[in-house]
Amino acid sequence: MVIVIGIESTAHTFGIGVATDDGKILANVNETYTPPPGAGMHPREVAEHHVKVAGKVLRRALSEAEISIHDVDAVAFSQGPGLGPVLRVGATIARALAVRYGKPLVPVHHGVAHIEIAKLVTGLKDPLIVLISGGHTMVLAYSEGRYRVFGETLDISIGNCLDVFARELGLPMPGVPKVEELAGRGRRFVELPYTVVGQDLSYSGLLTRALQLLDKLRKGELKDLTIEDLCLSLVETAYYMLAEVTERALAATGKRELLITGGVARSRRLREIFQIIAEDFNTKLGIVSNEYAGDNGAMIAYTGALAYKYGITVPVEESVTRQRWRIDDVPVPWVEDLIRRKDI
Amino acid sequence: MESRLIARGAEAEIYLERWMGILTILKRRVPKRYRNPDIDKKIRKRRTITEARIMIKSRRLGINVPRVLDIDLGEYTIRMEYIEGINLRDLAQTFNSWSECFREAGRAVGKLHRAGIIHGDLALTNFIVSDRGLFLIDFGLSCEIGSTLLDFKDHKRVVNVLARDINVFLRNLEANFGDKSALMFRSFLEGYREVVGERLEHSILREIRRIRSMARYAPRV
Numbered sequence: 288m289v290i291v292i293g294i295e296s297t298a299h300t301f302g303i304g305v306a307t308d309d310g311k312i313l314a315n316v317n318e319t320y321t322p323p324p325g326a327g328m329h330p331r332e333v334a335e336h337h338v339k340v341a342g343k344v345l346r347r348a349l350s351e352a353e354i355s356i357h358d359v360d361a362v363a364f365s366q367g368p369g370l371g372p373v374l375r376v377g378a379t380i381a382r383a384l385a386v387r388y389g390k391p392l393v394p395v396h397h398g399v400a401h402i403e404i405a406k407l408v409t410g411l412k413d414p415l416i417v418l419i420s421g422g423h424t425m426v427l428a429y430s431e432g433r434y435r436v437f438g439e440t441l442d443i444s445i446g447n448c449l450d451v452f453a454r455e456l457g458l459p460m461p462g463v464p465k466v467e468e469l470a471g472r473g474r475r476f477v478e479l480p481y482t483v484v485g486q487d488l489s490y491s492g493l494l495t496r497a498l499q500l501l502d503k504l505r506k507g508e509l510k511d512l513t514i515e516d517l518c519l520s521l522v523e524t525a526y527y528m529l530a531e532v533t534e535r536a537l538a539a540t541g542k543r544e545l546l547i548t549g550g551v552a553r554s555r556r557l558r559e560i561f562q563i564i565a566e567d568f569n570t571k572l573g574i575v576s577n578e579y580a581g582d583n584g585a586m587i588a589y590t591g592a593l594a595y596k597y598g599i600t601v602p603v604e605e606s607v608t609r610q611r612w613r614i615d616d617v618p619v620p621w622v623e624d625l626i627r628r629k630d631i
Numbered sequence: 632m633e634s635r636l637i638a639r640g641a642e643a644e645i646y647l648e649r650w651m652g653i654l655t656i657l658k659r660r661v662p663k664r665y666r667n668p669d670i671d672k673k674i675r676k677r678r679t680i681t682e683a684r685i686m687i688k689s690r691r692l693g694i695n696v697p698r699v700l701d702i703d704l705g706e707y708t709i710r711m712e713y714i715e716g717i718n719l720r721d722l723a724q725t726f727n728s729w730s731e732c733f734r735e736a737g738r739a740v741g742k743l744h745r746a747g748i749i750h751g752d753l754a755l756t757n758f759i760v761s762d763r764g765l766f767l768i769d770f771g772l773s774c775e776i777g778s779t780l781l782d783f784k785d786h787k788r789v790v791n792v793l794a795r796d797i798n799v800f801l802r803n804l805e806a807n808f809g810d811k812s813a814l815m816f817r818s819f820l821e822g823y824r825e826v827v828g829e830r831l832e833h834s835i836l837r838e839i840r841r842i843r844s845m846a847r848y849a850p851r852v
Contacts, residue, residue, distance in 0.1 A: 435806070441795070442845060476670050483772060485752050485799030523667065527674075530665060534641035560665040567664070 289360040293588025296377025297369025301337040302584030305352035308592035313352035315585035324459040334372040363591020366394035367609030374608035391600040393591040398614040404586035405548035409573025415542035420549030421446040438486030448490040473519025550581040593621040660707040695766045716761030730818045737822025753800035794838035
């Protein structure tokens with residue numbers, strides 16, 4: 288058994304977790320940067336926030352895990368993808384710990400970590416995976432050493448689409464639950480761009496049209512449409528598109544398990560939709576728990592522990608961050624054994 | 632009437648049925664319980680109409696697609712002729728002499744595009760090689776971009792939608808054939824170029840590269 292400390296620092300959340308390769312989460316401490324309502328995240332400001340909270344988060348994580356930094360076998364960090372300045376904060380701290388305490392450094396792909404933690408908490412082994420977060424919108428499945436992308440967004444992610452709309456409405460982050468709440472009071476559905484191309488989808492046209500309508504609505508040019516109607520139409524259209532590519536992937540791959548992970552997996556409406564899809568396709572559904580849905584340190588620690596056990600480390604001088612690291616470029620040699628293992 | 636469910640796709644059930652003495656395919660769009668029922672009916676109705684209309688139009692343009700025999704908007708069904716053959720993926724996996732088939736596939740897509748029709752799901756399994764030639768099937772995600780292409784060859788938006796259409800084909804090729812896909816795509820492009828001309832083909836290839844570089848976390852090219 289190995290114990291690994293993991294540092295998450297790709298976007299708004301700075302987190303440190305401690306975990307073992309057999310799936311015990313010993314600590315999960317996270318601090319999230321919140322921009323003022325109506326404003327977005329500036330990478331530099333997020334990075335400054337993370338620098339400020341890092342020491343406190345590290346101390347709390349170690350005390351929660353009841354271990355000393357000397358007890359860990361390796362230091363894992365989210366090497367990418369993410370915002371450059373933010374990635375560098377986590378990487379710098381990880382390198383410092385690795386050098387100071389003589390621990391190996393383990394690079395972790397943020398998206399792979401979302402998948403591994405969700406498989407751990409749901410017990411699914413070889414699912415079709417829907418990865419939905421601020422950065423990713425992808426449908427994937429494991430095959431021959433990698434998570435292969437079956438379909439993905441051609442431009443912005445679903446989280447980004449809804450967050451930007453929420454921001455324009457002046458709603459505070461996180462935007463998705465607030466937009467969904469407004470949508471719940473919507474009555475009229477207007478048709479918005481619905482873009483499914485083969486197995487891929489696109490959210491930029493949908494966002495642009497929704498923002499145009501919002502603008503008109505505010506100028507009083509749309510009499511019979513309310514903000515709530517617009518939220519309803521946007522959310523439902525965005526989710527129907529995701530539902531359709533998921534169904535296409537289920538039909539094509541014949542997978543018997545369906546895993547939903549990433550921050551947007553917290554959406555209540557999406558949970559309803561995926562439950563129906565799972566029933567219709569006679570598929571076992573697993574949705575990541577709320578605690579591990581958003582970005583968190585524990586997922587990096589756990590994935591780092593798996594990777595470290597399979598010999599994946601990186602020398603400090605080669606540990607440069609990877610802003611645009613694609614998930615299907617990441618070797619995941621542990622997955623085969625996890626699929627075969629019976630005890631979890 | 633014999634009827635056999637032969638495939639269940641994301642949005643439709645496909646039945647093989649004997650109808651008026653011939654073998655036919657019945658495509659039925661099933662309701663989605665997660666959709667608002669009114670929206671669901673609207674979506675299914677519109678897609679059924681679009682699919683049938685584009686199939687009929689394509690056929691009139693001399694493109695090999697199954698003949699539409701009947702449409703029932705109350706049942707959201709399209710009945711069409713059954714094309715017996717082997718799909719392009721299985722064919723390329725089984726035989727070595729695939730190059731002419733890919734060229735023919737390129738010609739077929741070229742003809743669609745020249746007429747302003749986007750197929751929307753150019754997966755290898757949607758090309759059927761039969762003894763009557765190569766057929767394109769499953770127009771469930773297809774749409775028209777209005778008027779013919781040749782009128783506005785350099786129109787950015789047109790090039791973009793055509794490139795996205797072909798990108799589906801290319802990604803499907805890569806997923807199925809890895810390194811071998813480059814040669815297959817080259818044959819496909821030869822046929823495509825024959826129909827749409829070199830200039831448009833070039834702008835589309837450039838646009839495919841651009842689209843790919845815009846995807847999240849794509850390597851910069």
